[in-house]
Each structure stands twice: as C-alpha cells, then as structure tokens.
Amino acid sequence: MPTDPPLLQVKDLRVTFGMDEGTIRAVDGTSFDVHPGEVVGIVGESGCGKSVTMKAILQLVERPGRLASGEILFRDRQGTQTDLAKLDPRGPQMRALRGAEIALIPQEPMAAFSPVHTVGAQIIEAIQLHATQEGRRVSKAEARETVIGLFRDVGISMPEQRVDAYSWQLSGGLRQRAMIAMALSCKPRLLIADEPTTAIDVTTQAQVLALLRDLRAKYNTAIIFITHDLGVIAQMTSYVVVMYLGRVMEQGPVDQIFHAPAHPYTRALLRSIPTIHGETRTPLPVISGSLPHPFNRPTGCPFHPRCPEAMPGCATATPKLLPVAERQSAACFLHHQEAEP
Amino acid sequence: MTEAPLIEVRGLRKFFPIVKGFLQRTTGNVRAVDGVDFTLNEGETLGLVGESGCGKTTASRCILRAIDPTAGQILYRTKGGETVDLAPMPQRELARYRAEIQMVFQDPFGSLNPRMTLLDNVGEPLLVNGMKSRRDRADRVADLLKLVGLRPEFMHRFPHAFSGGQRQRIGIARALATEPRLVVADEPVSALDVSVQAQVLNLLLELQQRLRLTYLFVAHDLSVVRHISDRVAVMYVGQIVELAPTNALFSRPLHPYTAALMRAVPVPDPRVNPADGVLRGEVPSPANPPTGCYFHPRCPFAQPRCAVEAPALREIAPGHHARCHFAGDLALAGA
Ligand SMILES: Nc1ncnc2c1ncn2[C@@H]1O[C@H](COP(=O)(O)OP(=O)(O)O)[C@@H](O)[C@H]1O
Ligand SMILES: Nc1ncnc2c1ncn2[C@@H]1O[C@H](COP(=O)(O)OP(=O)(O)O)[C@@H](O)[C@H]1O
Ligand code: SF4
Ligand code: SF4
Ligand SMILES: [Mg+2]
C-alpha cells in the first residue's frame, strides 16, 4: 500500500465535445489518485473516455473538446500541489510539465514521430529543450550519448545506428521502444502509456512490459497504463480503475478487482474473456446488448440497460463512487443508496 | 474420420520476388509461405497462429486464390465428392467454386462499400452468383441478417450506422450469403473490444454447428485460438512448426516457439507471477531466413546442429507434429 501522498489526484473531471448533433460527455465525473511509483491500470471498452482523460491531464484535448469541470492536482518535486486544469494549456508552466514531469506514450505510434527528422534528432531536441527550461545547457553530442544509452536501456539493438533511423524505417516493436525512450528521456515522474501494446505481438508485448516493470523499479516512475487487455492489467498494475461511458464504475487494488470485484460491469468483463487455460469450443458468457452511442447516453446508472442485476431505481438515479472495502470503491446501488445530485 | 478431408494443402509455397533497380531485375525472393502442409476436415476449425509476418495472411489468401501460389497443391473435395486442385486452376474455372469458399476480414469496414445499403452489400455475392431478382435477394438478406443476430429492417441502412461488432456481423452475413462450405477468417475479432469479441466468437461457433461450416481461423491471439479451434497450426517464417489437436498443443507443446508464445500471453490473474524468460529478438525476414532451423537464433534450446541442419515436421504423438530436432525430449511447459 502506498504511503507517500498522491502524485496525481483527478477529481470529478468532466470533458465535453460540443458537436452539431449535440454534446458528447466523453469524461463525465472521473476521479482517481496515482501515488509515486505505483502502476495504475485503466480498463474499459473503446469510447469510454480513457484517452480523453489522459489528454485532459496533459491539457491536450483537441477542439471542440472542453475541460468542463474538475481538478487535476499534480504534486511537484517540492511537494506543492498545482491544479493543472487551471493552467493555460499553451503557457510556460504546462509546457515545462509536459515531457519533463508527465510523459505520454500516445495510442497512435506513427503520429508520435515526425517522418522528416530522424528519431534520434527528435529525442535530442527534447532533451536539449528540457535542459534549457531547467537553465542547463546540454550539447548535441552529450544528448546524443544519452539517447544511445536510452536506446540500449529499452532494448534496441545496434543503438548507434538506430539513432539515425527515421521512424518509418523501424519495425512496430522498435518504434514502440523508441517512443518509450523518448518518453523517458527527461526522467518523468509520471508516465502515461495509452494502449502501448495493443498493436504489437504478444512476444514484443512481453518485452515491453518487462521493460516498463524494470523502469518503474529503477526510477520509481509512476505509470498510468491504459489497456483493454485484462491479462496485461493483471500482470502490470497494482491498482485498477474500471471505466464505462466516461465514468469510473469501480476502482481498487488489482487483487480485489480480479478476486472480489464489486461492480456488475467488472464482473461481466472478467467473465467474457477467453483465456489460454480455458475450455475449447464452449460459448463465452457475454455482456448483453451493445455500447450505447455517445449521443444516446442512458439515464441513471450508465450500465443499467446491460446490467444483469439492475433494479428499478437504477434507470433514474446515478450511483456515486463510494468506498466498499479497503482502497476499493464502486458506483453501484447494490452497495449503497447514494445518488449523484 | 473416414471421410476425405474438405481441403488438403500440400507443399504450398508463395514467394514474392524482390525486384531492384532500373532493369527491374529479380534479386531474391520473400519466402512468405515456404512449404506448408495441412488438412481441414469438414465441420472442423483449424486455428493458424504466429507472430505478425509469419505468413498467415499469405497462406490464407493462397487458399482463397486471392493470390496465385508459387507451388503446391490445394486439393478441394467438391460437393459432388470429386477432388480438384485449386492451386493451378484458371480463374474462369475457379468461378465454379468461388461461392463455396468465403472470407471474413479483420476490418469488416474495408470489405463493405460505404455507399451501398446492407441489402446491396450483403446481397452482392448473391447477384454475382446469378440471383437476379432484387426481391429474392431482399428475402435472403433478411434471413442472413437474422442468422447473425441483426434486425432484418437494418438492410436499408448504410454500414457507417453500425458499431464495430455489428459490422463484423454484417461481414459474416455477407460471407455466408452463398452458403459456403469453407470460411477463411483472418483475424476476425482482433479489432474488437473484449465484450464484443465474446459475442462474435459465440456467433461463429453457433453458425458452425448450425451450418456445418469448416473454418480456417487466423489469429495472433492464442486465447482466442484456443477458444475456437479443434486443431491448431503454429507458423514461423513461412512454415508450420507445430500442428496438433488444441488441447494437446496447449497442455503439452512440443516446439520451443509454441511454448515461448504461450509464455508471453499475460495471465488475467494477478496472483500468477509474470513468466520470466521472454522471447528475445524478432521474426527474421523471410527474404533472408537463418540457416538450419529458422528458430535457432532465438531458441533457448538451440544446439550446434540447429544452425546447420533444418529440422523436418515430424509426427511425435498421434496427430501431433513438430518441426524440431529435439521435439519430445525437451521440458516445455504448457498453459
Ligand atoms: N476529437 C473528438 N471529437 C469528438 N468526439 C471525440 C473526440 N475525441 C474523443 N471523442 C469522444 O469521446 C469519447 C471518449 O473517447 P476516448 O477517450 O478516445 O475513448 P477510449 O480511449 O476510451 O477508447 C468517445 O465517445 C469519442 O467519440
Ligand atoms: N505483396 C507482398 N510483397 C512482398 N512481400 C509480402 C507481400 N505480402 C506479404 N509479404 C511478406 O510476406 C511475409 C508474410 O506476411 P503475411 O502473410 O502478411 O504475415 P502474417 O499474416 O502472418 O502477419 C511478411 O514478411 C510480409 O512482409
Ligand atoms: S447501479 Fe444498478 S444498473 Fe448500475 S451496476 Fe449497480 S445494479 Fe447494475
Ligand atoms: S531444432 Fe534446435 S533451434 Fe530449432 S526449435 Fe528445435 S532446439 Fe530450437
Ligand atoms: Mg483510447
């Protein structure tokens, strides 16, 4: 159990997209904490607001997206908390935080590097920029050495040659590693990995996961790990946040989530995955129905149209996220009666 | 099973020439599929797994004759009971069998025309196969949509109105339009969310039982393959390295590559510790494969012999084949 005060606290975050057809509530009251050195997993089906939440933390939500309300409290090295939601997205404070304190491994690996400069040149530039912001000066040659060292750390073979490669010359696995090297180049205290292994093979995934585990152990970097792979969640994280339609359904220590899940959605998700130990050729239990369209959000508990345990009140009132056990909370009327105002 | 297999693939090869320079000279070959043999019995599912670049898609496209194989036989038992070789068959003659072998794609969107309603998308193979009356097609499409769990009224809508899982159902309906006997599915659930994935897998199993379909199921996800297959073939650099009944393969893998793939799958239980000994390196290029056993540069069990002598695919236990000099003698853990 973490004893240090939280590095990041997200409180009742709301992000909306104003579209011609109506407003999408992409993130609709999300709250969670991340402690130093902790790996927090965020799991949920596509469209439930995982990426938008992360973009909001870094103030990178594209228009017509808007941070409608909530707090994003980040603790600096001196222990002072700053509300990132109040900072100017393009201001110097936010720019200094991005990359240096909080780094993102984005979901689209191709988009992360520019095709016209070598991968090495782009990381060198980031290192030099970061140094300038801290009032230091790092020569190109020094930065290049740092990059080669980082490439070696992340398991890129022939790093001296690979620094001079363009991203499109690298295989998917190598590009992923180069991106991790980029994210680590300024030794961030929080690393956000948005589905970093979804597009790669299990073998490469195992290498990337081992690498991230080592890095956490070595530098005590906190990691937010987004994935819809429950196997990855189980093997990588210590604390899990389960999201559905922009809201946290349940959160708790990884062992609780897998062995004592409190929310019907978590239980349904866990039942529906085929496993490598599973029975061959038997039907899997499924979650009935399908994910509603963002313009068609259900009233009340967002999961009620698909919930096998739904009760009459679930269609009209939205349950609050409240503690159900040690460090575990659930937003469900099976556990309490408190509704959102 | 006494009946002859529905498909028997023998010595299948697909090489892509590497052409260089102004004179477009062929300087080598990408040996994408390099001597593949397997059989598919009617009503069964053969899973095809391996890391990306191992030749799974190329092998399945050869069987569909979407591309021309370089060598080998694809022996197909027709409805009339005779055996024909699809591999060298000219397209004109192939047309007779097109309806019987259909494909389900990873990205159902890529295979659907966004400007056509479901009636025209799903009904297109029917039109190609001579069902000229629009009314007949509408009746059949209504049945097909019901079959895959969609409402028949949807036939007047366009593909963009549907979610990923629904689109995959539409793709399946289209593949089933001509009452195929063999369905080749290339990563059909890889792009879907877990909950939707379960729905589509259940649908495929149910349809197989109802319609006595035969599946060649290509996937890189071993959990999915275990769930759907009767037998599994593991591919590495264009070759099958292990082929076995599903439970035998998972409980007692005989090839180090299969065992390494299984170890790499993260177990969805935090009380199980991450497996150590992750497989290093990457799949070699099929344009320039290693000498001897293609797996030797990454194999933890490699011996000097492995770098010089290519192992053959041998039957170690009934129906359980492995391409390793030491198959059966190594202590490999299953799942
Ligand atoms: N640029 C955008 N414009 C409009 N809607 C968006 C945009 N980005 C995300 N959304 C909406 O926000 C919701 C959450 O998206 P996202 O955070 O990307 O989901 P996840 O990462 O969980 O798959 C979705 O309903 C999506 O349609
Ligand atoms: N049209 C092509 N021309 C040249 N090489 C190709 C072509 N199609 C596939 N390949 C190569 O053949 C190998 C096998 O590819 P593929 O069958 O797509 O593998 P998989 O489906 O297992 O990922 C890869 O090395 C790929 O780059
Ligand atoms: S609040 Fe009601 S509908 Fe929502 S998860 Fe709980 S029981 Fe199901
Ligand atoms: S033949 Fe040798 S290198 Fe190849 S899989 Fe067997 S032990 Fe490993
Ligand atoms: Mg996302």
Ligand SMILES: [Mg+2]
């Ligand atoms: Mg493929």
